[in-house]
Amino acid sequence: MRDVTQHPVLSDGRTASQLRELGVRRGGVVLVHASMRSVGGDAGTVAEALRGALGPGGTLVVPAFTPENSDTSRSYLDRVRGLSDEACAAVRAAMPPFSPGGSPAPAMGALAETVRLTPGALRSAHPQTSFAAVGPAAEKLLTGHRQDCHLGEGSPLARLYETDAQVLLLGTGFDTCSAFHLAEYRRPAPPPRRVYRCVVESAGTRRWWEYEDIVLDDGDFAALGGDFAREGRAAGAVRSGRVGSATGRLFGLRAAVDFAQGWFGRHRPARP
Numbered sequence: 684m685r686d687v688t689q690h691p692v693l694s695d696g697r698t699a700s701q702l703r704e705l706g707v708r709r710g711g712v713v714l715v716h717a718s719m720r721s722v723g724g725d726a727g728t729v730a731e732a733l734r735g736a737l738g739p740g741g742t743l744v745v746p747a748f749t750p751e752n753s754d755t756s757r758s759y760l761d762r763v764r765g766l767s768d769e770a771c772a773a774v775r776a777a778m779p780p781f782s783p784g785g786s787p788a789p790a791m792g793a794l795a796e797t798v799r800l801t802p803g804a805l806r807s808a809h810p811q812t813s814f815a816a817v818g819p820a821a822e823k824l825l826t827g828h829r830q831d832c833h834l835g836e837g838s839p840l841a842r843l844y845e846t847d848a849q850v851l852l853l854g855t856g857f858d859t860c861s862a863f864h865l866a867e868y869r870r871p872a873p874p875p876r877r878v879y880r881c882v883v884e885s886a887g888t889r890r891w892w893e894y895e896d897i898v899l900d901d902g903d904f905a906a907l908g909g910d911f912a913r914e915g916r917a918a919g920a921v922r923s924g925r926v927g928s929a930t931g932r933l934f935g936l937r938a939a940v941d942f943a944q945g946w947f948g949r950h951r952p953a954r955p
Contacts, residue, residue, distance in 0.1 A: 698732035698927060705851075705924040706933050707733070710740035712820055712848040714862065714936060717745075717794040721854025723928035726793035729853070730801065734817070742818025744843065745795040746861055747788040747806055749813065752778050753881035756811070758790065780884035781810035788813075794853075807839055810883045810892065814839045820846065831894040833879075834861060835868035840936075848936045854929030857908020862936045864899055866943035870951075874898045903950065911942045 707713055715733065719726050733743050750756035754775050763771045779786065783806045788795055798804060799815040806815045807828035816825055816839075824846065829837030840862060850862055857863075867874055880893045912932070915921035921934045 696732075696735070698729060699735035701924065701926045702732060702736035702851075702931070705926065705931050706849075706922045707736040707851065708741070708849060709736070709738040711737060712742045712744065712818070712824070712843065712846050713737065713851050714744045714746075714814075714843055714848055715794065715798075715851045715853060716855045716859045716861070717792060717851075717853035718855045718929070719793045721929040722926060726797040729794055729927070730797045733851075737818065740819060742816055742820040742824065743798055744814055744816040744821075744824065744839070744848070745798045746791050747795060747799050747813045747815040748791055749781055749786050749788055749811060749881075750790055752781050752786070752883075753811060753879065754778070755878070755880045778882045780882040780889045782884050783808055783813065788815075809833065809838070810881050811879065812838070830892075831896060833896050833899060834864035835897070838865075840865040840940075843936050844940055850934055850936045850939060852932040853926055854931070856905055857912070857932075858901060858905040860904060860908055860939065862939050863901070863904050863907060863943045866940045866947060867899065868897060869940070869944050870947055874900070907943055907946050907950070910946060911939060915939075915942070 713733070717729065719729070722729060737743060750758040753759055763774055788799060795815065798817060799806060801817045804815050804817040805821045805825050807813045807825040809828045809830055812833040813828065814825060824839050824842045827837065828839055832838050834840050844865060850860065852860060874897045876895050877898050878893055878895055880891060882889060883892045912921050915934055915938065920938045921932060923930055923932050
């Protein structure tokens with residue numbers, strides 16, 4: 684039995700009620716980015732509340748990204764800054780290969796890890812930007828995630844767009860909203876491309892894998908999200924409410940991506 688006395692602000696039933704009041708659709712699909720530090724309580728309670736609000740016909744999706752197994756990721760570059768070539772080589776040699784069933788995603792937070800480890804949960808196959816999901820639509824949403832497509836048409840984000848999923852930012856800002864990345868792929872003049880590299884497991888063997896994809900840029904997502912929130916709230920597209928100790932923001936993924944496409948056209952200079 685969970686010791687609720689440590690986290691009096693949260694209970695499964697009360698939190699599920701808050702989520703339903705916010706607008707989480709029973710039987711729907713919701714992509715969640717969460718900060719448990721802001722929400723309070725434990726991730727298991729929130730995961731159960733989300734599944735309770737969605738009901739047995741609903742599907743809960745979380746990012747399960749793994750920058751830890753790449754030597755081209757921002758986290759790796761931050762980690763090795765100032766180190767010698769030998770020390771950098773040692774860091775690379777110690778990187779565990781990506782395995783959909785076994786690789787943790789610590790950078791995504793406690794709720795994402797809880798969902799990933801839920802019995803029956805599935806995970807997409809991309810070795811850097813996978814998603815995990817539990818619920819009846821999980822297989823349809825996650826199957827076919829191309830390993831050379833982070834967050835574009837060959838990723839679960841495009842399937843979530845087709846499904847008209849909701850996005851819930853739970854105690855986090857719009858800078859964490861991965862859905863905006865889909866709009867980067869859909870610009871009339873796509874961003875430049877770059878090489879990515881990570882460690883994968885193939886037939887029980889650890890190997891480096893290199894692929895090319897667009898340059899992803901979340902540096903202006905906070906500003907983009909601020910404009911989307913102001914305009915979307917006026918139109919009823921963005922709803923806010925208290926969930927635990929945090930503010931939850933709920934909106935349609937399709938509306939967010941469509942807004943971001945137009946916003947990028949106005950705020951990001953076109954390539955020459």
